[in-house]
Amino acid sequence: MFKGRILLAATAVLVLIAAIVHVSLRAHTRDALMLADPETILSDPSLRTTAIGLGTDVFARHCTACHGAEGRGNRQVGAPNLTDGDWLYGSGQVAEIEEITLHGIRSGDPRGWDQASMPAYGRARPYTREPIPPLSPGEITSVVGFLRSLHGAPLDGAAVRGKVIFVGRGACWDCHADDASGDSAIGVPNLLDDVWLYGDGSARALFNSIAGGHAGISPAFSHTLSPVEARAVAAYVASLSKPHAKDSQR
Amino acid sequence: MTAKDPAPDIWSLTQPGARRSLVFCAVGAVVGLLIAGIGLFTAQGTRTSTVPAEDVALVNNVPILTSDYITQIRALYDVPLSRATPEQKRRALEDMIREELYVQRGIELGMQADTVEVRTALTGAVEAAAAADATMAQPDEAQLQAYYKRSLARYADEGTMQLADYLVPAGVDAVAAVAALRAAGSGAIARYRLRQTDRMRDGEEYRFAARIHLGDALFAVADRLRDGQVSDPVTRPDGVHILVMARHVTPPPRPFQEVRDRVLNDYVAVQSKVLTAGNDRFLRKRADILIQKGFE
Numbered sequence: 001m002f003k004g005r006i007l008l009a010a011t012a013v014l015v016l017i018a019a020i021v022h023v024s025l026r027a028h029t030r031d032a033l034m035l036a037d038p039e040t041i042l043s044d045p046s047l048r049t050t051a052i053g054l055g056t057d058v059f060a061r062h063c064t065a066c067h068g069a070e071g072r073g074n075r076q077v078g079a080p081n082l083t084d085g086d087w088l089y090g091s092g093q094v095a096e097i098e099e100i101t102l103h104g105i106r107s108g109d110p111r112g113w114d115q116a117s118m119p120a121y122g123r124a125r126p127y128t129r130e131p132i133p134p135l136s137p138g139e140i141t142s143v144v145g146f147l148r149s150l151h152g153a154p155l156d157g158a159a160v161r162g163k164v165i166f167v168g169r170g171a172c173w174d175c176h177a178d179d180a181s182g183d184s185a186i187g188v189p190n191l192l193d194d195v196w197l198y199g200d201g202s203a204r205a206l207f208n209s210i211a212g213g214h215a216g217i218s219p220a221f222s223h224t225l226s227p228v229e230a231r232a233v234a235a236y237v238a239s240l241s242k243p244h245a246k247d248s249q250r
Numbered sequence: 251m252t253a254k255d256p257a258p259d260i261w262s263l264t265q266p267g268a269r270r271s272l273v274f275c276a277v278g279a280v281v282g283l284l285i286a287g288i289g290l291f292t293a294q295g296t297r298t299s300t301v302p303a304e305d306v307a308l309v310n311n312v313p314i315l316t317s318d319y320i321t322q323i324r325a326l327y328d329v330p331l332s333r334a335t336p337e338q339k340r341r342a343l344e345d346m347i348r349e350e351l352y353v354q355r356g357i358e359l360g361m362q363a364d365t366v367e368v369r370t371a372l373t374g375a376v377e378a379a380a381a382a383d384a385t386m387a388q389p390d391e392a393q394l395q396a397y398y399k400r401s402l403a404r405y406a407d408e409g410t411m412q413l414a415d416y417l418v419p420a421g422v423d424a425v426a427a428v429a430a431l432r433a434a435g436s437g438a439i440a441r442y443r444l445r446q447t448d449r450m451r452d453g454e455e456y457r458f459a460a461r462i463h464l465g466d467a468l469f470a471v472a473d474r475l476r477d478g479q480v481s482d483p484v485t486r487p488d489g490v491h492i493l494v495m496a497r498h499v500t501p502p503p504r505p506f507q508e509v510r511d512r513v514l515n516d517y518v519a520v521q522s523k524v525l526t527a528g529n530d531r532f533l534r535k536r537a538d539i540l541i542q543k544g545f546e
């Protein structure tokens with residue numbers, strides 16, 4: 001009887017010690033994740049395993065509604081594909097993704113990214129931040145023609161008129177650049193590649209984007225996620241477009 | 251106890267001892283008082299001795315987040331943390347610590363009470379916090395769809411008009427010209443010497459643009475015309491007008507999926523207003539506001 005109690009007590013003490021060691025190690029690993037340079041996480045096997053394990057869970061809970069379970073995005077709602085290596089904002093660094101995770105895009109968080117949005121040229125007042133003249137349906141069609149010409153369609157008269165509008169009174173160049181290559185510093189898509197944020201690059205989709213405008217939102221999670229969760233999900237997202245990181249998880 | 255009994259050993263744990271209990275109690279009290287005294291006279295707030303892993307520094311216990319520090323380095327030097335030099339890192343951190351010290355000093359000095367810029371920034375920040383909460387709420391698809399259905403008119407395109415605006419020359423019977431246009435179409439234009447104005451010469455226009463070009467009175471007439479219809483004569487200060495509508499498009503609302511981001515933006519804006527209004531009510535409710543007579 002007495003021996004039995006001693007054994008029970010010893011077992012309880014061992015379980016307690018094991019739990020304390022487990023929690024300490026876990027805390028230590030998470031601390032290591034926070035203390036590391038974010039850009040080194042994916043190249044360190046131990047940190048990567050921790051980050052991707054935790055990040056996968058955070059991504060599933062908070063990000064899949066818009067970006068999809070595999071992070072391939074949703075062009076109907078303007079949620080970018082996170083697996084293709086084409087970054088709308090920044091260049092795909094873990095620290096940049098972490099910043100967006102914490103402070104969002106047009107989220108209302110003063111630290112969020114909110115430098116520009118796509119004007120609605122088919123409305124009386126296309127842009128609320130500065131005066132930009134609206135375009136007529138014909139002018140929008142011409143700009144669409146110009147954009148399609150960048151993807152192999154003929155540069156006909158309408159497309160030439162569209163180019164004049166693009167670099168002229170439409171002020172499209174101001175964000176998309178003279179050569180339509182975009183600007184990832186302010187989240188402006190490159191119009192030269194075949195990566196489309198909204199729609200499929202068809203004339204109709206382009207017309208709708210120019211006439212109706214866009215201003216996608218990514219929420220700020222600074223009050224929802226812990227710092228280590230934010231970093232982990234940022235590392236996970238960065239890993240989605242880095243095949244070697246994914247391969248190592250298989 | 252008799253005189254022959256040996257004195258009990260108070261440190262023997264096998265025997266109960268009231269004196270031993272008192273000694274332990276007293277020692278505990280003294281140690282407790284010592285710890286409290288040291289804490290009381292050497293305290294710096296509730297200072298912690300280590301910096302949490304997610305922070306790069308603590309300034310009077312206010313954390314400077316590592317993520318903000320990395321952002322600062324990128325903003326200042328356009329390099330990731332891994333490529334920043336030790337000097338760049340040191341300067342970025344010194345700048346952030348200095349800023350935090352100045353913010354804390356500003357609060358000590360009551361800057362929020364008398365510096366307009368600080369008050370404006372604080373007001374904006376609290377409002378932005380409400381907006382951030384609205385965004386964070388992440389409405390589900392059902393809520394967005396319900397909002398879209400309640401606000402369908404917002405999600406229709408502007409609609410377009412393509413029409414000709416003719417002025418009737420003096421001496422010409424405008425009613426007869428209208429009848430001829432309706433009967434014979436464009437052949438009547440030359441016969442009645444109708445002159446097209448420049449107002450709608452650009453072809454298809456959005457309705458808001460047509461309203462600007464035609465003016466409210468003529469636009470109201472045009473708005474009632476369908477494809478191919480000719481208006482009655484409209485007398486305006488510059489003469490008698492006849493409108494011939496080639497194409498009038500009043501599009502239906504765009505499908506939900508095409509405008510989902512706009513719906514989300516609008517929904518968040520509405521929720522943000524609701525939260526801000528709730529915040530206003532809460533702050534007023536808990537505040538003690540006295541208003542001078544005559545200023546209610």
